[in-house]
Amino acid sequence: MTTINTAWAIPQWDDRRFAAALFDLDGVLTPTAEVHMKAWRRMFTDYFTAHGITPEYSDDDYFAYVDGKPRYDGVRACLASRGVVLPEGTPDDPAGAETICGVGNTKNDAFEAILREExxxxxxxxxxxxxxxxxxxxxxxxVSSSRNAPAVLEAAGLSHRFEVVVDGNVVASEGISGKPAPDMFSLAARRLGVADEDSVVVEDALSGVQAGAAGDFGLVVGVDRGAGVDALIDNGAQIVVSDLEELIAQ
Known part of the structure; x- marks a missing residue:
């Protein structure tokens, strides 16, 4: 590994040198976490209603079971919270199929529709x-669990700003564990040629800060977009901001 001798002057951390920033996407760089929340709400509300599943889906379920995780992991965890177990299926299952992958692909269709509309x-x-x-x-x-990361970066005009993108597609192709395991962040640091301990993880999801805390990263920054300051700190964030501009030393 090579360490870039560059100071990232973070308030209260001015004596520490960091060579890389590993950003989550949805809710950190773009407000697409809101789009994902809408898509999950639309999909699970329809699914729970059609199958008589209670209690009804809420945003609390999003933060507890879905936020920051690979799509199929989120489906599996949320359904399990209601005692529902489905066969795994395959990523090629059509939207609407009674499998984890089929339900997840229904959510993806909803996300793509909302992204096009908004x-x-x-x-x-x-x-x-x-x-x-x-x-x-x-x-x-x-570093995003979403398989839609390239499309979101393109839509937001950010594609050219990042030489490395580790997303849900990479998780599948490389066979690595998704968040809350640290593997995705470690792979991103490795592809940048930077050691984990010289990298900063920037996350808004509880599963994301858990992933940062589970690794050997130099700093885990939580961005409070709704998860809550205390929850982010309890799950591994060392500092929490409400806007990333706060990380620029004045």
């Missing part, structure tokens, strides 16, 4: 931090 624009503060880190020569990667 579009996506990157958070202003997140773009400011990307600009700042780029000026310092800090390596950057996107």
């Amino acid at each position: 579009g996506v624009e990157a958070y202003r503060g997140s773009v400011a931090l990307i600009d700042h880190l780029e000026s310092l020569g800090v390596a950057m990667a996107v």
Whole structure:
């Protein structure tokens, strides 16, 4: 591994040098977490209603079982919370099939429809931090459980800003574990040529900060987009901000 000798001046951490930033995408760089929440709500509400499953789906379920996880893991965990077990199926299952993959693919169709209808624009503060880190020569990667990450980055005009993207497609092709395991972040750091301990994990999901805490990363930053400051810290974040611009030393 090579360590880039570049200071990322984070308030209260000015004496620490970090060579890379490993960003989650949805809810960290773009407000697509809201799109995912809408898609999960639409899919699970329809599914629970059609099958008489109670209690009804809520946003609490999103944060507890779905947020930040690979799609099929989220389906499996949320259904299990209602005592529902389905066969796994395969990623090629059509949307609507009575399998974990079929239900997950129904959610993906909903996400793509909402993304087309509403579009996506990157958070202003997140773009400011990307600009700042780029000026310092800090390596950057996107680490997202979503298989839609390339489409979201393209829609938000961010594709050219990241030389490395480790997403749900990479998890499947490489056979690595998704969040809350640290494997995705470690792979991103390795592809950047940076050691884990010289990298900063930036996450808004509980499963994401858990992944950061489970590895040997230099710092885990939580971004509070709804999960809650205490919950992010309890699950592994060392500092929490509400906007990434707060990480730019004044």
